[in-house]
Every structure is written in structure tokens, then in C-alpha cells.
Amino acid sequence: MDNKPNVFRRELVDVHGVPLFWSMAEEWSQVESFEARSDDLLISTYPKSGTTWVSEILDLIYNNGDVEKCKRDAIYNRVPFMELIIPGIINGTEQLKNMQSPRLVKTHLPVQLLPSSFWKNDCKMIYVARNAKDVAVSYYYFYQMAKMHPEPGTWEEFLDKFMDGKVSFGSWYDHVKGWWEKKKDYRILYLFYEDMKEDPKCSLHKLLQFLEKDLPEETVDKILYHSSFNVMKKNPSANYTTMNTAEMDHSVSPFMRKGISGDWKNQFTVAQYEKFEEDYAKKMKGSTLQFRSEI
Structure with missing residues (x-):
């Protein structure tokens, strides 16, 4: 127990060119050899792109809108984070091995x-992508409260790291483009956070169609209500408040902070915005991916 604090705030370690938590790097063979089942549904995102939101929606869909059933456990146990391995704390691959299908x-x-x-x-x-500027801001606050990350430094320093892909899980640009290309060949539903915010019902119907699932309209409305930001923010099984303060300190910044689109405007200076946009244009050149920075 005494050595637990030293698992936190350690430098990231390179795994095949992508910076990851040191403990993931050490146990990489467990992740690499993970056995997926054919009826698994993978929820993939770059961090801070609506992961918990879409996870909650999908758990509600899988349980036909049974809200009580979806409070059976914290979201990180209902939808395990596959590659997250922290010695003595959590092992996503082991959690999944012990889970029943689907x-x-x-x-x-x-x-x-x-x-x-x-x-x-x-x-x-299912892949959810969110615009880069909002992700950068959200990630900065997340780095402050979630102590598996290295110290974020100032906003200016963090933004530079983000643009250089020197943050956990690497480059946002490579991530969104990589999954975008892959959807040509595999069964990937690619959703945009901004579209989900603007028209949650339309996005929910896309999910249902993709899963080949029919739900009565009143169940759809119930799922929309219980997966809304304000309801999830108050739900201990969805808002990560059940995590140990040593791991996540909500007094620094809540896990569910604002959940809006366009919050980057409150954080970026004009100079940062101009530098970011110039860099963005270079890194996204040639891609057919289009993002909205606000709705």
C-alpha cells in the first residue's frame, strides 16, 4: 500500500511510437494478445471525446433502457477500459476476460x-471524434485531476505537447484520421461529438440502426434523458466520483466538467488560436475529415 502513490505522475513511455502510461507499456503483451469475441462491441475514442457518454448510451441500449440495471456498477466496470493496467489497482484485460458476452x-x-x-x-x-481544440482544453483539465498522467504544466505548455502528440495516446490528428480510413474496410460507425450534441436523438437512432436493434420510442426518449450531461453528471455510476481521490481529484476539476462544444474559446488566446489553426491545416491536409469547432 505504501508504494501506491509512486504509480502516479510518471512520465509516459513509448509503445510502437505512441506515448502511453508506463504501466500499459510494461504489460503491453497482455493488451496485444487480448482475445476479442465476435459479439464484442468496441467503443473507441481519443480521450475526452465523449467516451463515457457513448458508453452510458450503449449500456442503456443493451439493457433496453432499464435505468436501475445501468446503475449496477460504475461505468468503468460496466464498460471496461481494455488497455488500462495499473498494478494493484486495475487491469482492463482481466476485467473483460471475466465478463459475460456480449x-x-x-x-x-x-x-x-x-x-x-x-x-x-x-x-x-463505434468511434466518436470531437474537434481538436475542445479536446485539447478538456484534456488539459483531465490531466490535472487524473493522476495517472504526468504533470500537465501550464496551459501553453500542454497545448504545445498536444499539438506535438506528446500526450497520452499520442497524436489526436493521427488518431482521428487512422480510424476514419479504417472504416472503409471494417464495421465502424464513425460519429462526431458535435452532431451528437446538436441532435442526440438522430445519433441514438444511428446507433440503434448500426446495432440492428429496435426500441420503442418511449424507451429511446428515456435513454436520451438518462444519458444527458446534466443527469449523468449527478449519477455516481457514470460520473467517476466513485474513484479514489488519489487516482482522480474532482476538487481540482470534475471528471464531467462542461460537456459543451466551443468551450475552447474560453481558453485559447488569439495567438494560440492562430498558431493552432496553422498547424492544424498542415496536419489535416489531404484528409476528407471535417470538424465543426462549435455548434
Whole structure:
């Protein structure tokens, strides 16, 4: 127990060119050899792109809108974070091994690091992408409260790291583009956070269609209500307040902070915005991916 604090605030370690938590790097063989099942549903995102939100929606869909059933455990136990391994604290691959099918599996891995069993078994996958500026801001606050990350430094310093892909899970640009390209060949539903915010019902129907599932309209409305930001923020099984303060300190910044689109305007200076946009244009050149920075 005494040595627990030293698992936190350690430098990231390079795994095949992608910076990851040191403990993931040490146990990488467990992640790489993970056995997906053909009826697994993979939820993939770059961090801070609506992962918990879409996970809650999908757990509600899988349980036909039974809200009480979805309070059976914290979201990180209902939808295990596959590659998250912290000695003595959590092991996502082990959690999943012990789960009954059909499983909901969460990952933040870029496409090239995903265990090959997911491709081999042709698993259905849902990818959620959010605009880079909002992700950068949200990630900065998350780095402050979630202590598995290295110290974030100042906002200016963190933004530079983000643009250089020197943050946990690497480059946002490579991540969103990699999954975008992959959807041509695999069963991947690619959603945008901004669209989900603007028209949650339309996005929910897309999910249902992708899962080939029919739900009565009143169940759809119930799911929309219980997966709304304000309701989830108050729900201990969805808002991560059940985590130990040593791991996540909500007094620094709540896990569910604002959940809006366009918050970057409150954080970026004009100079930062101009530098970011110039860099963005270079890194996204040639991609057909289009993002909205506000709605």
C-alpha cells in the first residue's frame, strides 16, 4: 500500500511510437494478445471525446433502457477500459476476460495498436471524434485531476505537447484520421461529438440502426434523458466520483466538467488560436475529415 502513490505522475513511455502510461507499456503483451469475441462491441475514442457518454448510451441500449440495471456498477466496470493496467489497482484485460458476452469494450488506442483479434473477428466498432481544440482544453483539465498522467504544466505548455502528440495516446490528428480510413474496410460507425450534441436523438437512432436493434420510442426518449450531461453528471455510476481521490481529484476539476462544444474559446488566446489553426491545416491536409469547432 505504501508504494501506491509512486504509480502516479510518471512520465509516459513509448509503445510502437505512441506515448502511453508506463504501466500499459510494461504489460503491453497482455493488451496485444487480448482475445476479442465476435459479439464484442468496441467503443473507441481519443480521450475526452465523449467516451463515457457513448458508453452510458450503449449500456442503456443493451439493457433496453432499464435505468436501475445501468446503475449496477460504475461505468468503468460496466464498460471496461481494455488497455488500462495499473498494478494493484486495475487491469482492463482481466476485467473483460471475466465478463459475460456480449461485452462493451472501451479503448483509446490508435488504430495501429488495436489488438489484431478485433479485426480478425470483424467486431462492430463505434468511434466518436470531437474537434481538436475542445479536446485539447478538456484534456488539459483531465490531466490535472487524473493522476495517472504526468504533470500537465501550464496551459501553453500542454497545448504545445498536444499539438506535438506528446500526450497520452499520442497524436489526436493521427488518431482521428487512422480510424476514419479504417472504416472503409471494417464495421465502424464513425460519429462526431458535435452532431451528437446538436441532435442526440438522430445519433441514438444511428446507433440503434448500426446495432440492428429496435426500441420503442418511449424507451429511446428515456435513454436520451438518462444519458444527458446534466443527469449523468449527478449519477455516481457514470460520473467517476466513485474513484479514489488519489487516482482522480474532482476538487481540482470534475471528471464531467462542461460537456459543451466551443468551450475552447474560453481558453485559447488569439495567438494560440492562430498558431493552432496553422498547424492544424498542415496536419489535416489531404484528409476528407471535417470538424465543426462549435455548434
